[in-house]
Amino acid sequence: MQIHDDKLQELARATLAIEAEAVRQLSTRIDERFVRACRYMFACPGRIVVLGIGKSGHIGSKIAATLASTGTPAFFVHPAEASHGDMGMITAQDVVMALSNSGGTEEILTLLPLIKRLGVPLIALTGNPDSLLARAADVHLDVSVAQEACPLGLAPTSSTTATLAMGDALAVALLEARGFTAEDFARSHPGGRLGRRLLLLIDDVMHAGTQIPRSAPADLLRDALLEMSRKGLGMTVVVDAADRVLGVFTDGDLRRALDRQVDLHSAHVTEVMTRNCKTIAPGTLAAEALRMMQEYKINALPVVDCERTLLGVLNMHDLLRAGVL
Numbered sequence: 001m002q003i004h005d006d007k008l009q010e011l012a013r014a015t016l017a018i019e020a021e022a023v024r025q026l027s028t029r030i031d032e033r034f035v036r037a038c039r040y041m042f043a044c045p046g047r048i049v050v051l052g053i054g055k056s057g058h059i060g061s062k063i064a065a066t067l068a069s070t071g072t073p074a075f076f077v078h079p080a081e082a083s084h085g086d087m088g089m090i091t092a093q094d095v096v097m098a099l100s101n102s103g104g105t106e107e108i109l110t111l112l113p114l115i116k117r118l119g120v121p122l123i124a125l126t127g128n129p130d131s132l133l134a135r136a137a138d139v140h141l142d143v144s145v146a147q148e149a150c151p152l153g154l155a156p157t158s159s160t161t162a163t164l165a166m167g168d169a170l171a172v173a174l175l176e177a178r179g180f181t182a183e184d185f186a187r188s189h190p191g192g193r194l195g196r197r198l199l200l201l202i203d204d205v206m207h208a209g210t211q212i213p214r215s216a217p218a219d220l221l222r223d224a225l226l227e228m229s230r231k232g233l234g235m236t237v238v239v240d241a242a243d244r245v246l247g248v249f250t251d252g253d254l255r256r257a258l259d260r261q262v263d264l265h266s267a268h269v270t271e272v273m274t275r276n277c278k279t280i281a282p283g284t285l286a287a288e289a290l291r292m293m294q295e296y297k298i299n300a301l302p303v304v305d306c307e308r309t310l311l312g313v314l315n316m317h318d319l320l321r322a323g324v325l
Protein backbone atom coordinates (compact mmCIF):
# COMPACT_ATOMS: atom_id res chain seq x y z
CA MET A 1 0.00 0.00 0.00
CA GLN A 2 1.30 3.43 -0.93
CA ILE A 3 0.28 6.67 0.68
CA HIS A 4 0.87 10.16 -0.70
CA ASP A 5 3.15 12.62 1.14
CA ASP A 6 0.27 15.09 1.50
CA LYS A 7 -1.85 12.43 3.18
CA LEU A 8 0.89 11.73 5.71
CA GLN A 9 1.07 15.42 6.57
CA GLU A 10 -2.72 15.63 6.77
CA LEU A 11 -2.85 12.72 9.24
CA ALA A 12 -0.11 14.26 11.37
CA ARG A 13 -1.87 17.63 11.54
CA ALA A 14 -5.16 15.97 12.39
CA THR A 15 -3.50 14.05 15.22
CA LEU A 16 -1.97 17.19 16.67
CA ALA A 17 -5.26 19.08 16.38
CA ILE A 18 -7.20 16.36 18.18
CA GLU A 19 -4.66 16.08 20.97
CA ALA A 20 -4.36 19.87 21.32
CA GLU A 21 -8.13 20.10 21.72
CA ALA A 22 -8.06 17.35 24.35
CA VAL A 23 -5.52 19.31 26.38
CA ARG A 24 -7.43 22.57 25.87
CA GLN A 25 -10.56 21.02 27.33
CA LEU A 26 -8.68 20.21 30.54
CA SER A 27 -8.49 23.88 31.48
CA THR A 28 -12.26 23.89 32.06
CA ARG A 29 -11.80 21.14 34.69
CA ILE A 30 -9.27 22.97 36.86
CA ASP A 31 -11.54 23.51 39.83
CA GLU A 32 -11.78 22.78 43.54
CA ARG A 33 -11.00 19.11 42.90
CA PHE A 34 -7.65 20.06 41.37
CA VAL A 35 -6.98 22.28 44.38
CA ARG A 36 -7.82 19.44 46.79
CA ALA A 37 -5.46 17.12 44.94
CA CYS A 38 -2.69 19.73 45.23
CA ARG A 39 -3.41 20.17 48.94
CA TYR A 40 -3.15 16.43 49.59
CA MET A 41 0.13 16.24 47.70
CA PHE A 42 1.56 19.41 49.24
CA ALA A 43 0.83 18.20 52.77
CA CYS A 44 2.13 14.67 52.12
CA PRO A 45 4.90 13.84 54.64
CA GLY A 46 5.97 10.81 52.61
CA ARG A 47 5.99 10.18 48.87
CA ILE A 48 3.52 10.40 46.02
CA VAL A 49 3.10 6.81 44.82
CA VAL A 50 1.91 6.68 41.21
CA LEU A 51 0.11 3.59 39.89
CA GLY A 52 -0.73 2.72 36.30
CA ILE A 53 -0.57 -0.18 33.90
CA GLY A 54 0.00 -0.38 30.15
CA LYS A 55 0.21 3.03 28.48
CA SER A 56 -1.07 4.61 31.69
CA GLY A 57 1.89 3.03 33.42
CA HIS A 58 4.31 4.73 31.03
CA ILE A 59 2.57 8.06 31.64
CA GLY A 60 2.53 7.42 35.39
CA SER A 61 6.27 6.79 35.39
CA LYS A 62 6.82 10.12 33.62
CA ILE A 63 4.53 11.98 36.03
CA ALA A 64 6.37 10.49 39.02
CA ALA A 65 9.71 11.54 37.53
CA THR A 66 8.45 15.07 36.87
CA LEU A 67 7.12 15.41 40.41
CA ALA A 68 10.36 14.12 41.92
CA SER A 69 12.52 16.49 39.86
CA THR A 70 10.42 19.54 40.78
CA GLY A 71 10.38 19.21 44.55
CA THR A 72 7.61 16.68 45.22
CA PRO A 73 9.15 13.29 46.16
CA ALA A 74 7.45 10.58 44.12
CA PHE A 75 8.00 7.15 42.60
CA PHE A 76 6.16 4.76 40.33
CA VAL A 77 4.86 1.31 41.38
CA HIS A 78 3.53 -1.22 38.88
CA PRO A 79 0.10 -2.38 40.14
CA ALA A 80 0.73 -6.03 39.23
CA GLU A 81 3.99 -6.02 41.17
CA ALA A 82 2.24 -4.30 44.08
CA SER A 83 -0.03 -7.33 44.38
CA HIS A 84 3.03 -9.52 44.73
CA GLY A 85 4.98 -7.70 47.41
CA ASP A 86 5.58 -4.16 46.21
CA MET A 87 2.53 -2.96 48.14
CA GLY A 88 4.96 -2.80 51.04
CA MET A 89 6.53 0.21 49.33
CA ILE A 90 3.43 2.26 50.18
CA THR A 91 3.30 3.62 53.73
CA ALA A 92 0.70 5.45 55.78
CA GLN A 93 2.65 8.67 55.17
CA ASP A 94 2.13 8.57 51.41
CA VAL A 95 -0.43 9.74 48.87
CA VAL A 96 -1.45 7.38 46.06
CA MET A 97 -2.16 8.64 42.54
CA ALA A 98 -3.83 6.04 40.31
CA LEU A 99 -4.07 6.38 36.53
CA SER A 100 -6.61 4.46 34.46
CA ASN A 101 -8.43 5.76 31.41
CA SER A 102 -11.32 3.35 31.92
CA GLY A 103 -11.26 3.58 35.69
CA GLY A 104 -11.75 -0.18 35.75
CA THR A 105 -8.21 -1.51 35.51
CA GLU A 106 -8.40 -4.78 37.41
CA GLU A 107 -4.86 -4.66 38.78
CA ILE A 108 -5.55 -1.26 40.38
CA LEU A 109 -9.01 -2.16 41.67
CA THR A 110 -7.47 -5.16 43.44
CA LEU A 111 -5.33 -2.74 45.46
CA LEU A 112 -8.19 -0.47 46.56
CA PRO A 113 -9.01 -2.35 49.81
CA LEU A 114 -5.33 -2.29 50.79
CA ILE A 115 -5.03 1.43 50.00
CA LYS A 116 -8.17 2.16 52.02
CA ARG A 117 -6.86 0.06 54.91
CA LEU A 118 -3.69 2.16 54.98
CA GLY A 119 -5.85 5.28 55.19
CA VAL A 120 -3.81 7.17 52.60
CA PRO A 121 -5.42 9.74 50.30
CA LEU A 122 -6.20 8.37 46.83
CA ILE A 123 -6.13 10.68 43.81
CA ALA A 124 -7.51 9.14 40.61
CA LEU A 125 -7.00 10.39 37.07
CA THR A 126 -9.48 8.62 34.81
CA GLY A 127 -11.52 9.19 31.68
CA ASN A 128 -14.69 7.85 33.36
CA PRO A 129 -16.08 9.83 36.32
CA ASP A 130 -18.62 7.05 36.99
CA SER A 131 -16.04 4.29 37.24
CA LEU A 132 -15.33 2.33 40.38
CA LEU A 133 -11.87 3.87 40.72
CA ALA A 134 -13.25 7.41 40.36
CA ARG A 135 -15.92 6.79 43.00
CA ALA A 136 -13.43 5.22 45.42
CA ALA A 137 -10.97 8.12 45.17
CA ASP A 138 -10.74 10.95 47.66
CA VAL A 139 -10.23 13.21 44.65
CA HIS A 140 -11.06 12.39 41.03
CA LEU A 141 -9.58 14.41 38.19
CA ASP A 142 -11.45 13.98 34.92
CA VAL A 143 -9.02 13.48 32.01
CA SER A 144 -11.61 12.15 29.55
CA VAL A 145 -11.27 13.04 25.87
CA ALA A 146 -13.81 13.40 23.09
CA GLN A 147 -11.87 11.07 20.82
CA GLU A 148 -8.56 9.32 20.47
CA ALA A 149 -6.29 10.59 17.71
CA CYS A 150 -5.91 7.00 16.52
CA PRO A 151 -8.19 6.60 13.45
CA LEU A 152 -9.34 3.25 14.83
CA GLY A 153 -10.20 4.82 18.17
CA LEU A 154 -8.20 2.10 19.87
CA ALA A 155 -4.61 3.17 20.59
CA PRO A 156 -4.35 5.47 23.63
CA THR A 157 -3.25 8.80 22.12
CA SER A 158 -5.32 11.80 23.15
CA SER A 159 -6.15 10.15 26.47
CA THR A 160 -2.50 9.60 27.42
CA THR A 161 -1.61 13.12 26.27
CA ALA A 162 -4.36 14.58 28.45
CA THR A 163 -3.30 12.54 31.48
CA LEU A 164 0.32 13.58 31.06
CA ALA A 165 -0.71 17.23 30.75
CA MET A 166 -2.78 17.02 33.93
CA GLY A 167 0.21 15.50 35.72
CA ASP A 168 2.37 18.37 34.51
CA ALA A 169 -0.23 20.85 35.76
CA LEU A 170 -0.10 19.28 39.22
CA ALA A 171 3.71 19.27 39.24
CA VAL A 172 4.00 22.91 38.20
CA ALA A 173 1.36 24.06 40.68
CA LEU A 174 3.21 22.26 43.48
CA LEU A 175 6.56 23.60 42.26
CA GLU A 176 5.29 27.16 42.70
CA ALA A 177 3.62 26.36 46.02
CA ARG A 178 6.89 25.01 47.41
CA GLY A 179 8.92 27.97 46.20
CA PHE A 180 11.05 25.58 44.17
CA THR A 181 13.90 27.42 42.43
CA ALA A 182 16.19 26.84 39.47
CA GLU A 183 18.96 26.06 41.96
CA ASP A 184 16.76 23.38 43.56
CA PHE A 185 16.11 21.92 40.11
CA ALA A 186 19.84 21.86 39.36
CA ARG A 187 20.54 19.92 42.57
CA SER A 188 18.35 17.11 41.31
CA HIS A 189 20.06 17.29 37.89
CA PRO A 190 23.75 17.63 38.85
CA GLY A 191 24.95 15.83 35.74
CA GLY A 192 23.08 18.02 33.28
CA ARG A 193 24.02 21.31 31.71
CA LEU A 194 21.70 23.19 34.06
CA GLY A 195 23.41 21.57 37.03
CA ARG A 196 26.79 22.71 35.79
CA ARG A 197 25.51 26.22 35.19
CA LEU A 198 23.86 26.63 38.56
CA LEU A 199 26.01 24.59 40.94
CA LEU A 200 29.56 25.12 39.69
CA LEU A 201 31.57 27.62 41.75
CA ILE A 202 34.27 29.87 40.33
CA ASP A 203 36.67 28.26 42.83
CA ASP A 204 36.41 25.06 40.77
CA VAL A 205 37.54 26.63 37.51
CA MET A 206 39.64 29.71 38.36
CA HIS A 207 43.42 29.93 37.93
CA ALA A 208 45.28 30.22 41.23
CA GLY A 209 48.82 30.33 42.59
CA THR A 210 51.56 30.56 39.98
CA GLN A 211 48.95 30.40 37.20
CA ILE A 212 47.81 33.94 38.02
CA PRO A 213 49.30 36.63 35.76
CA ARG A 214 50.64 39.33 38.11
CA SER A 215 52.36 42.63 37.54
CA ALA A 216 53.75 45.24 39.93
CA PRO A 217 52.91 48.94 39.59
CA ALA A 218 56.52 49.71 38.71
CA ASP A 219 56.64 47.18 35.89
CA LEU A 220 57.20 48.46 32.41
CA LEU A 221 54.44 47.83 29.92
CA ARG A 222 56.70 45.46 27.97
CA ASP A 223 57.17 43.33 31.12
CA ALA A 224 53.40 43.19 31.63
CA LEU A 225 53.02 42.01 28.04
CA LEU A 226 55.54 39.24 28.67
CA GLU A 227 53.59 38.15 31.78
CA MET A 228 50.38 38.09 29.75
CA SER A 229 52.05 35.95 27.10
CA ARG A 230 53.50 33.51 29.65
CA LYS A 231 50.18 32.92 31.43
CA GLY A 232 48.03 32.98 28.30
CA LEU A 233 44.90 34.51 29.84
CA GLY A 234 44.79 37.71 27.82
CA MET A 235 45.36 39.89 30.87
CA THR A 236 47.53 40.55 33.88
CA VAL A 237 46.47 41.79 37.31
CA VAL A 238 48.36 44.75 38.73
CA VAL A 239 48.84 44.29 42.49
CA ASP A 240 50.65 46.15 45.27
CA ALA A 241 53.21 44.66 47.64
CA ALA A 242 50.42 43.12 49.76
CA ASP A 243 48.91 41.46 46.65
CA ARG A 244 45.91 43.78 46.68
CA VAL A 245 44.39 44.46 43.27
CA LEU A 246 45.05 47.92 41.83
CA GLY A 247 43.80 47.24 38.33
CA VAL A 248 44.05 45.00 35.29
CA PHE A 249 45.81 45.26 31.96
CA THR A 250 44.04 43.41 29.17
CA ASP A 251 44.19 42.93 25.43
CA GLY A 252 41.67 45.75 25.17
CA ASP A 253 43.93 48.07 27.16
CA LEU A 254 46.79 47.17 24.83
CA ARG A 255 44.77 48.12 21.76
CA ARG A 256 43.81 51.42 23.33
CA ALA A 257 47.45 52.08 24.25
CA LEU A 258 48.49 51.46 20.65
CA ASP A 259 45.81 53.83 19.41
CA ARG A 260 47.30 56.49 21.71
CA GLN A 261 50.77 55.63 20.37
CA VAL A 262 52.08 54.83 23.86
CA ASP A 263 55.73 53.74 23.86
CA LEU A 264 55.60 50.06 24.79
CA HIS A 265 59.24 50.07 25.93
CA SER A 266 59.21 53.06 28.26
CA ALA A 267 55.64 53.31 29.62
CA HIS A 268 54.67 51.71 32.93
CA VAL A 269 51.72 49.36 33.16
CA THR A 270 49.95 51.67 35.63
CA GLU A 271 49.70 54.33 32.91
CA VAL A 272 47.50 52.18 30.70
CA MET A 273 45.80 49.71 33.05
CA THR A 274 42.09 49.74 33.89
CA ARG A 275 41.65 51.03 37.41
CA ASN A 276 38.60 50.17 39.57
CA CYS A 277 38.26 46.97 37.58
CA LYS A 278 35.42 44.53 38.11
CA THR A 279 36.21 41.71 40.56
CA ILE A 280 34.36 38.74 42.00
CA ALA A 281 34.42 36.98 45.36
CA PRO A 282 35.32 33.33 45.93
CA GLY A 283 32.41 30.97 46.45
CA THR A 284 30.38 32.74 43.77
CA LEU A 285 28.49 30.62 41.27
CA ALA A 286 30.14 30.40 37.87
CA ALA A 287 26.80 31.41 36.35
CA GLU A 288 27.04 34.75 38.17
CA ALA A 289 30.56 35.29 36.81
CA LEU A 290 29.23 34.63 33.32
CA ARG A 291 26.43 37.13 33.87
CA MET A 292 28.92 39.80 34.96
CA MET A 293 31.21 39.19 31.99
CA GLN A 294 28.31 39.45 29.58
CA GLU A 295 26.86 42.53 31.25
CA TYR A 296 30.13 44.47 31.35
CA LYS A 297 31.49 43.00 28.09
CA ILE A 298 34.70 41.73 29.68
CA ASN A 299 36.49 38.42 29.24
CA ALA A 300 38.24 38.00 32.60
CA LEU A 301 37.69 38.65 36.30
CA PRO A 302 40.15 38.76 39.22
CA VAL A 303 38.90 36.76 42.20
CA VAL A 304 39.48 38.72 45.41
CA ASP A 305 38.61 38.56 49.11
CA CYS A 306 36.94 41.32 51.11
CA GLU A 307 40.23 43.26 51.27
CA ARG A 308 40.75 42.96 47.48
CA THR A 309 43.60 40.51 47.97
CA LEU A 310 44.11 38.55 44.76
CA LEU A 311 43.10 34.88 45.05
CA GLY A 312 42.68 33.84 41.44
CA VAL A 313 41.70 34.77 37.91
CA LEU A 314 38.75 33.54 35.85
CA ASN A 315 38.25 34.06 32.12
CA MET A 316 35.54 33.28 29.60
CA HIS A 317 37.39 30.27 28.19
CA ASP A 318 37.30 28.63 31.63
CA LEU A 319 33.52 28.91 31.66
CA LEU A 320 33.30 27.56 28.13
CA ARG A 321 35.38 24.51 29.03
CA ALA A 322 33.26 23.90 32.11
CA GLY A 323 30.07 23.93 30.02
CA VAL A 324 28.62 26.95 31.84
CA LEU A 325 28.08 28.92 28.64
